[in-house]
Amino acid sequence: MTRVFGEVASMYDDARPGYPDDVRESILDRLGGPPAEVVELGAGTGKATGLLLGLGAPLTAIEPDPRMAAVLRANFPGARVENTTFEEWAAPPGGVGLIACATAWHWMDPATRHQRARDALRPGGVLAIFYHRYNYAVPAQSAAIDELLMRIDPSVPEKDEHWALDDAVTSGVWRDVAEHRFHDHPVFGKAQYLALMQTFSPFRRHAPEIRKEILDGLSAILDDFGGSVALDLRTSLVLATL
Template sequence: MAGGTPFGAVAGRYDEARPGYPPEIADAIVAYHGGVPASVAEIGAGTGKGTEVLDRIGAPLICVEPDARMAAVLAARFPHARVDVAGFEEWTPPAGGAGVLACAMAWHWLDPATRNGRARHALAPGGTLAIFGHRYGYADAALGDAISAALRSVDPAVRERPVDWFHADVLAHREFTDVRKEIFRRELPLGRARFLALVSTFGPFLSRPPEQRRQALAALDRLVDDAGGTVVLDLRTTLVLGTG
């Protein structure tokens, strides 16, 4: 699907509003792999939120991103990385495979029937799979329930995936051995503008007609106002590691 995704139209906002990842993820990947890998390939790299962490590993980077607009932001941020504008299903891995194949918040966009097998075949023998992503919870549970209700009132079809679903996915397909999971948690306070900008970069939000989006933002704006102008995220970040 190179050339366009729902996120391309909001690439700049996405880069500014999406929270980054704990730097400890890089250390966990290196420790699991047994040292710095020969290369790191990132699938669905977007504007580079996950790339920020992967760059800390210190290995040559290949970033694969299907949306040309997102890839342009990514390339500007990481001029030393190789950026391939392609979908994972069309991408050709480097000869010999990547030492680490990573994916941040994009595993669900890959073909469920083939993503695990493709990931294993894209790795060098004994290479490391590293999938990580956020789960957006709320420090104030009542506020979180109200936010979820407001979004469902606009689009009743919106449903969250189970917590750590990609860990279960990797285990179920049995393409990788020594599969491990690590959890990182932190509280992240967001002001009104930052929180509304974050919500406006979510895939289900972007897929709705403009009037529904306006209704959702208006409802959320009222809730943030009632909360004193700040929403505190309970940000849960899961890292899944496996050996190919």
């Protein structure tokens, strides 16, 4: 599943929202200034790469899917892109100052990811995990979308909003763990929202006929609400320090 997004790499790059500048500022505050270097895990097409390059440090982006990595290289020629997994990547001698992971930490091996990150950081280094939670600003529209998706696929698990914080704390690896939360309400037109839906892994795992059923149903719902959807976009940032 870590490589399923490559099937829609360009759509992913167009439809997925980026991350607020507050994420970068919070990372800088925790570090006390720019890091010597940054490693981004599961960088995808670079939805967080530009924000991380704004830290003013050399950046190595780790992305296992070659199709996603190709878009990433085109978007950010100033980043060093390694087409590999976190588990296969070797940290440089002495470690790195910041390891960042945007909406990809759940794809890393849960049995080893925290210890692997700790081992790759230099003393005083920071792990930054951040991700979006997609909710809806209009309750009636939210209820209609939830009913459709649950009726078609009731097996999709609901992650707790604080799962990465709990994961970092219970790992026992970190001296100091903190969570920051940010909020936005972007409005997506129907075409953009349907494209966004097609970049989510629960959607991509379905057969083509099920995907069509989902898209047709969502299209009808958005038509009932004026052809757009107001998202309640919640961004979580978890910072862990050695």
